[in-house]
Every structure is written in structure tokens, then in C-alpha cells.
Amino acid sequence: MPNNPYVLTFGKEPVEMIPRLSQSKDLIESFMEEKPSQQICLITGVRGSGKTVFMSTISREIASDNHWIVVELNPERDLLISLAAKLNSMNYLANIFKTAKINLSFLGIGLEVSGSAPLTDIESALIQMLEAIQKHNKKVLITIDEVSNTSNMRIFASTFQILLRKNLPVFLLMTGLYENIHSLQNEKSMTFLYRAPKITLEPLNIGTMTENYQQVLKYDYEKALKYAKLTKGYSFAFQVLGYFSWKYKDDEKRIYIEFKQYLEEYVYEKIWAELSAIDRDVAYAIAESPDGSISDIRQHLNMDSNQFNPYRMRLIRKGIVNGQARGYLYFTLPCFAEFVKESHF
Ligand SMILES: Nc1ncnc2c1ncn2[C@@H]1O[C@H](COP(=O)(O)OP(=O)(O)O)[C@@H](O)[C@H]1O
Ligand SMILES: [Mg+2]
Known part of the structure; x- marks a missing residue:
């Protein structure tokens, strides 16, 4: 079997590259x-x-x-x-x-x-x-x-x-x-x-990613698209998901579990450790919110807009949260909502 073309190492230009x-x-x-x-x-x-x-x-x-x-x-x-x-x-x-x-x-x-x-x-x-x-x-x-x-x-x-x-x-x-x-x-x-x-840095292009998964992993369009979307355009996730898909072929469940665990151990735990206690409460409220509506999230936290805004802005600037849709907040990282729910006590 040829070597896995996806790489899990940081900082090195990967073989499978989605251009920006x-x-x-x-x-x-x-x-x-x-x-x-x-x-x-x-x-x-x-x-x-x-x-x-x-x-x-x-x-x-x-x-x-x-x-x-x-x-x-x-x-x-x-x-x-x-x-x-x-x-x-x-x-x-x-x-x-x-x-x-x-x-x-x-x-x-x-x-x-x-x-x-x-x-x-x-x-x-x-x-x-x-x-x-x-x-x-x-x-x-x-x-x-x-x-x-x-x-x-x-x-x-x-x-x-x-x-x-x-x-x-x-x-x-x-x-x-x-x-x-x-x-x-x-x-x-x-x-x-x-x-x-x-x-x-913006998310990587989902269409180009889909083509990459089609070509390299020999997935059909539907499945390649599903996997590309699962990464949310996050660069590291593109490599990690590609890597485990190459390794475990059609074992979707195993691919997903290791994908999620790998992101958590290599990135999310560090991100989490760097958040303040209130940042974490805010992240938890976002994770719990069914549709990401800011008014729900604030209600859950018992914060008015003035109290909430600095936390919202900081999470957006750190690149963890996307605030482009007015009135709504989403996590930019794949499986991050689950991770937050599992990490917040
Ligand atoms: N344009 C890209 N296309 C595909 N994979 C990328 C791209 N940029 C980065 N990656 C992959 O994402 C991961 C993180 O990249 P890196 O540049 O080290 O991130 P950062 O410096 O922001 O922490 C590495 O595994 C790298 O191979
Ligand atoms: Mg770096």
C-alpha cells in the first residue's frame, strides 16, 4: 500500500494542499x-x-x-x-x-x-x-x-x-x-x-477539498462532499480526516471517532486550557444553543449585550467562533460543540 498522503504534522507544507x-x-x-x-x-x-x-x-x-x-x-x-x-x-x-x-x-x-x-x-x-x-x-x-x-x-x-x-x-x-x-x-x-x-486565514475551499477527497480517496462526489463539509474548511481537520479515511477505508465510525479524538488531543485541549472561566461558560452556552441565536445564548448566560459583547468579540477574533450571520454564533472548528459539552463541568 502506498504511503498515506495526508500529514498530521504541523508547520510543514503538506503534499495534499488546498491553495488559498x-x-x-x-x-x-x-x-x-x-x-x-x-x-x-x-x-x-x-x-x-x-x-x-x-x-x-x-x-x-x-x-x-x-x-x-x-x-x-x-x-x-x-x-x-x-x-x-x-x-x-x-x-x-x-x-x-x-x-x-x-x-x-x-x-x-x-x-x-x-x-x-x-x-x-x-x-x-x-x-x-x-x-x-x-x-x-x-x-x-x-x-x-x-x-x-x-x-x-x-x-x-x-x-x-x-x-x-x-x-x-x-x-x-x-x-x-x-x-x-x-x-x-x-x-x-x-x-x-x-x-x-x-x-x-479563511476556511479552505470546500469544493476543492471535495475534489481532493474524490481523487485521492476515490470517494464518490456525495461522500467526498460530506467529508469536506465535516472539516468545516479547517486546515488541520482536512489532513486529519484524510489521514484516517485513507487508513480505515470504509469504516466510517472508526474514522469519525479517531478524527474527533485527534483534533481534541492536538488542538482543542490547548484552546480550552487558554480560555478563561467565563469564556468557557460562553462557549458552553453556544454549544448548548440549538440554533446559535445570540439572544438564546445570552439568556442562558444571564448576560445583557454589553456584558456579552467582549466575550463574543474575543472568541471571534481568536478564530473559534464565526459571527458573520447577524444575530447568530457558530463554532468554526469541527466537532468543537461536542468537545465543549464534554469538557465543561
Ligand atoms: N492550504 C492548506 N491545504 C491543506 N492543508 C493545509 C493547508 N494549510 C495548512 N494545512 C495543514 O494544516 C495543519 C496546520 O497547518 P499549520 O500551518 O502548521 O497551522 P498553524 O501554523 O496555523 O498552527 C498541517 O497539518 C498542515 O499540513
Ligand atoms: Mg504554526
Whole structure:
């Protein structure tokens, strides 16, 4: 039997991929404009919604244009030093820096450059490096996966703001959970991030998913559609359901049970642990409501609109709840209502 084509691991671009055509086109085009109006974009969404994979797809596509240099940074490290070191590790750029007599030896990067004093300040070093890059008509895209409000990030962001002010060709793409991005954006010194565009990952296309299940699992249209709908377009669920369907063939009951348990153990329990006691009560009221009507849910909770609204908004922003239909709330994640009913005491 050939290997299971669906993957249960996070963060790696899967073999079976449902493209996000419009969201990636919009982002790439906005960065590639001649005079881009935005040089930052934040990608947010619930765990498993596909943030890391989306960012990898975008960076690969941008990197294929030879005007662009893409640098991936680890948010746990000293981001400014890493950025300078990574740029300098590309032969082509190292030569440009050498010709421009940018001496990074004091910063522990690269060799002594004769005839110029070593730069002692990382920010000035980056400014000079980017000016040299700009002269060669290149642009730099920096990607950072899973950001949170750490001192490394705050230091990096404040320097990035200065690079932008100097009109240097730097672009920043970051992913993070809503609460982490929110906390970073609300730092007093981060007003420029507050205005940065945010992409909330949309559910994957159900039609394309249906076709994938038809082709890969050899399901007929009706069954493939039923399974695609069962995922609610949630990226991780698409892989998990595909995986167990491949593994257990026609044992629908077993597929469903393991699908649900896998989502719970790998995602839902973490989400649940991060909710406050009242968030959980609200989630429970949504799960119990027969049709998701907000007035029922509020009644169940004994809350008026003013009390209820902040909780509603937070669950929507975290990507757990969909509030697009006026007056109604639904969970965006498959089997989440059952999970909540089983977890809430
Ligand atoms: N566009 C996509 N099509 C199909 N599967 C996807 C897609 N994006 C992500 N996935 C799958 O969803 C899961 C979570 O993706 P990941 O990018 O790691 O999520 P996040 O970073 O938001 O937690 C992985 O199993 C991945 O293979
Ligand atoms: Mg990720």
C-alpha cells in the first residue's frame, strides 16, 4: 500500500494542499507593488488554521523573484543580529557589503574590512546594509513565525520602524495567535504595528477539498462532499480526516471517532486550557444553543449585550467562533460543540 498522503504534522507544507488563491494573491501583489503602501502584514488564525504553511507558500513565491531576498528569523533569538548574520551569509550580499566597506567584525559577523572602522551598533549596521541592498535594486522580506510579546520582538520591531522611516526596502511577514499579536500591537511603542494589515486565514475551499477527497480517496462526489463539509474548511481537520479515511477505508465510525479524538488531543485541549472561566461558560452556552441565536445564548448566560459583547468579540477574533450571520454564533472548528459539552463541568 502506498504511503498515506495526508500529514498530521504541523508547520510543514503538506503534499495534499488546498491553495488559498485570493488571500495569497492579494498579499503578494501588495508587497510587490512599485510603491507599496504596506510593508508589514500579520497573519493570524487559530492553531492549525494553516498560518505557518501559508507563510511558507508566500515566502517561496516571493523568493522566486530575483529582486527579492527572503530571510526567516527565529523569534526566540536576537532578531537584529540574526538578520544581519543571515544577510551576510549570502555570498552575493557579503560581496556587496564588502564593496560598500561595511565592517561587521565587531558585531561578530563576517571578517575585518580593511580601510573602514568596525560598526559597533547593530541598528546602524543594518541601515548601511539595507542601503547597499537598495542600491542594487533588491528588497528584503523578513518572515517570523509564531510571534509573541517578548523583549526580542519589541526591540526588533522598534528598529524595523526606523528602517521603514528611512524608506529602506524591508518587508515583514509575521504569524501569531490572535492574543499574542494583540498584545504585541498594544504595546505603547508599537503604534505602527497597530495599523498594520492583518490577514485572518479563511476556511479552505470546500469544493476543492471535495475534489481532493474524490481523487485521492476515490470517494464518490456525495461522500467526498460530506467529508469536506465535516472539516468545516479547517486546515488541520482536512489532513486529519484524510489521514484516517485513507487508513480505515470504509469504516466510517472508526474514522469519525479517531478524527474527533485527534483534533481534541492536538488542538482543542490547548484552546480550552487558554480560555478563561467565563469564556468557557460562553462557549458552553453556544454549544448548548440549538440554533446559535445570540439572544438564546445570552439568556442562558444571564448576560445583557454589553456584558456579552467582549466575550463574543474575543472568541471571534481568536478564530473559534464565526459571527458573520447577524444575530447568530457558530463554532468554526469541527466537532468543537461536542468537545465543549464534554469538557465543561
Ligand atoms: N492550504 C492548506 N491545504 C491543506 N492543508 C493545509 C493547508 N494549510 C495548512 N494545512 C495543514 O494544516 C495543519 C496546520 O497547518 P499549520 O500551518 O502548521 O497551522 P498553524 O501554523 O496555523 O498552527 C498541517 O497539518 C498542515 O499540513
Ligand atoms: Mg504554526
